[in-house]
Amino acid sequence: MHTEDWPSTAEEALAVQERLRDRVELADDCPELPPTVTGLDVAYDDNDGIAAAVVTLETAGLTVVEQRTHRAKAVFPYEPGLFAFRELPPLLAALDRLERTPDVLVCDGHGLAHPRRFGLACHVGVLTGLPAFGVGKTRLVGTHAAPASARGAAEPLVDGGEVVGAVVRTQDGVKPVYVSAGHRIDLAHACRLTLALTPRYRLPETTRQADRLSRTALR
DNA sequence: GCGACAG
DNA sequence: ATCTTGTCGC
Secondary structure: OOHHHOOOOHHHHHHHHHHHHOOOOOOOOOOOOOOEEEEEEEEEOOOOEEEEEEEEEEOOOOOEEEEEEEEEEOOOOOOOOOOHHHHHHHHHHHHHOOOOOOOOEEEOOOOOOOOOOOOHHHHHHHHHOOOEEEEEOOOOOOEOOOOOOOOOOEEEEEEOOEEEEEEEOOOOOOOOEEEEEEEOOOHHHHHHHHHHOOOOOOOOHHHHHHHHHHHHHHO
């Protein structure tokens, strides 16, 4: 899929989303402990300028092994449920610049925890063919009980009668994050990785590194 | 009809 | 997403 035929209206985006949705793989392909984890994030300025950043970390020590960025102009407005069409172009461009193929992608948004079960993490996974999951800071859909206050506590996120993700407490007493599978990885695995990526802070180290890099790339 | 609504 | 000082807590 190229920039030329990228959807520019909500109707077109919905059609593309529906087409891609059929290619999502729910089976878990992701290794038990992938050698590396790659975080994705995008920063914005006041003039439709956007900068995407991807950072690959060694899973064991969470040290950076490779990082890439891509600057561009926003080509799609923010719209809940169609968020992927805004961040996907620069993210895919940045991912293309990586020399080492990622083992698993960690997105700043949702995967299956989406009104049509196909959020950013699903798009990224399907379009790259790589395992991917999402870690959101706030809820998009679903209801859930409050997880216990200790790090590691989690509660299922339910929408339309099905479990679409998990609400996970990554640090004692902090606001929980929303974890959901995207492609070729299951929820349990995504939750386990999320905890491995949050030894000290609320958000995954992958997201923190990508966030910081995208901001500097914007200036 | 009235909210809710990833980043 | 982004705009921002002080302030509560360990």
